[in-house]
Amino acid sequence: MGEQFILGIDVGTTSVKAGLVDAHGELRGLFSRAYKTHRPANQWAEQNAEDWTQLIDAAIAHYANEGLTPAIKAVGLCSQVNTHIFVGDNGKPLMPAILWQDGRARAQAQALNARVSDVQKVAWWDVPMPIDASNILSRMAWVAETHPDIWDKTRWVMLPKDYCLHHLTGEVCTDPLSNIGLVGSDLVYIPEVFNLVPGSMEKITPLAPITQVIGLVKAGSPLAGVPVVAGTMDAWAGMIGAGGAREKSSVYLSGTSETLGITSRDLTPTPGAIVFPECVGLRVHAAPTQSGGDAKAWFAALSGLRLDQMSNLVADTPRNDKTPLFLPQLEGERAPLWDSSLRSSFLGVSRRTGLGDFARAVYEGVAFASRHAFETIQTSSNTASKSVGCAGGGFKSDAWNQIRADVLGVECQILSIQEPGILGAAMIAGVGTGAFASLTEAHDALVRHNRVIAPREEYYQHYSEIFDVYKEAITTHASITARLSGTGKVPAPLSKNCT
Structure with a gap:
């Protein structure tokens, strides 16, 4: 028998990635294509859902042209979440997909959140998790209020993975872990949650276990008949792919x-943390921030730098008394603050501050936000981490890797495959189709770390002092931002004829 592969598909925020994973955890092929995010209004972020499915078809065609599709024995998917597609009876989108970064439903979120006490949240979700602007209920309420015609035509509100799964197999389902805030510790929907938005229960998709074979790829595809x-x-x-399939393991995705x-x-209910229901023997505590590579991309574009140039600039610019403090909340913050109104800032800028100092500050600010999130889940999980498995495109920069290790004060073990979503999706598909008995077995067979970045104690102590300032600065800056947002309408520009 020749080589066999699992096709792992990751529908991310910026691109579709589809990789072939072999039995030794090696990535034997990688297809990656980007798509656009549209921002038609302030705090809006949208995507065309058909961009995702067209690129998945292109990936399959690519592997068919390479003669590799006969060796693909299973397909696994993962995707961005808190991105929602309102779909009609014909399975087609009724409007652009509302991205997880989108804050248009902030008012609806605040109204819904005010109706649920912290005691009730802990009873539902084990932690006092707020209902924010990215919650599906907030988006449902927004569509129902502002576009009642679309709301009436909506048959399903889908996540990207589930929309793509329907495209591949014709089946309609979702999984419990992706539906944060809708599912309880028993991995089933919480009926009382849906009472917050009338009609919402009728528009959600049925739940299925993450390792269940949902169907076969439809006829007409080069992968027709392959289980999905x-x-x-x-x-x-991604956390499982980065090394999180063992108890008390810590991971960092960038x-x-x-x-x-x-x-x-272990669980200590902690504000700001997300705690997933226990699934396939694993209970994951998570803290996703709002900006990581997005902050880097923003600064690089603003300053006219390529991403590799920015990394080189940071490597050549050591921390010094000219380095400002950067608050990376460009479009609000998720964990652990869950406040979509927060905004970014550079603090401590002087005439002596140069482009390299600004670039370093961006890297450090993202690391401070990550430490803030990490400390929250260390409390939530009752875990003192000494090392963390690291993966994702943000870990390609050695300069940034060292900054993260120094800020967090932990050893960073870099995944050999920098595509943790693809690897995690393949591991789940491997369990679902019988290639592995458990995710722990899949972890031992497939997960490899090939570099270790150790923290430097003197830098960790120095960064800890700055981190205290960082947390205080966020609180102070939040009140300033709130005042700025309430200053009213911007005056019209002066006429060109004025002198």
């Missing part, structure tokens, strides 16, 4: 945003 496993959200799959995770059955 339900899969789950990119953060959970992409558009930063996601910190710890696998632990």
Whole structure:
């Protein structure tokens, strides 16, 4: 028998990635294509859902042209979540997909959140998790209020993975882990939650276990007849792919945003943390921030730098008394603050501050936000981490890797495959189709770390002092931002004829 592969598909914030994973955890092929995010209004972020499915078809065609599709024995998917597609009876989108970064439903979120006490939240979700602007209920309420015609035509509100799964198999389902805030510790929907938005219960998709084979790829595809496993959200799959399939393991994913995770059955309800229901023997505590690579991309574009140039600039610019403090909340913050109104800032800028100092500050600010999130889930999971498995595109920069190790004060073990979502999706599909008995077995067979970045004690102590300032600065800056947002309408520009 020749080589066999699992096709792992990761529908991320910026691109579709589809990789072939072999039995030794090696990535034997990688297809990656980007798509656009549209921002038609302030705090809006949208994507065309058909961009995702067209690129999945292109990936399959690519492997067919390479003669590799006969060796593909299973398909696993993961995707961005808190991105929602309102779908009609014909399975087609009724409007652009509302991205997880989108804050248009902030008012609806605040109204819904005010109706649920912290005691009730802990009873539902084990932690006092707020209902924010990215919650599916907030988006449902927004559509129902502002576009009642679309709301009436909506048959399903889908996540990207589930929309793509329907495209591949014709089946309609979702998984419990991807539906944060809708599912309880028993992995089933919480009926009382849906009472917050009338009619919402009728528009959600049925639940299936993450390792269940949902169906076969439809006829007409080069992969027709290949089993497709339900899969789950990119953060959970990525954390498992990065090394989180063992008890008390810690992981750090860096992409558009930063996601910190710890696998632990221990639980101390902690504001700001997300605790997933225990699934396939694993209970994951997670803290996703809002900006990671997105902050880097913003600064690089603003300053006219390529991403590699920015990394080189940071490597050549050591921390010094000219380095400002950067608050990376460009479009609000998720964990552990869950406040979509927060905004970014550079503090401590002087005439002596140069481009390299600004670039370093961006890297450090993202690391401070990650430490803030990490400390929250260390409390939630009752875990003192000494090392963390690291993966994602943000870990390609050695300069940034060292900054993260120094800020967090932990050893960073870099995954050999920098595609944790693909690897995690493949691991889940491998369990679902019988290639592995458990995710722990899949972890031992497939997960490899090939570099270790150790923290430097003197830098950790120095960064800890700055981190205290960082937390205080966020609180102070939040009140300033609130005052700025309430200053009213901007005056019209002066006429060109004025002198």
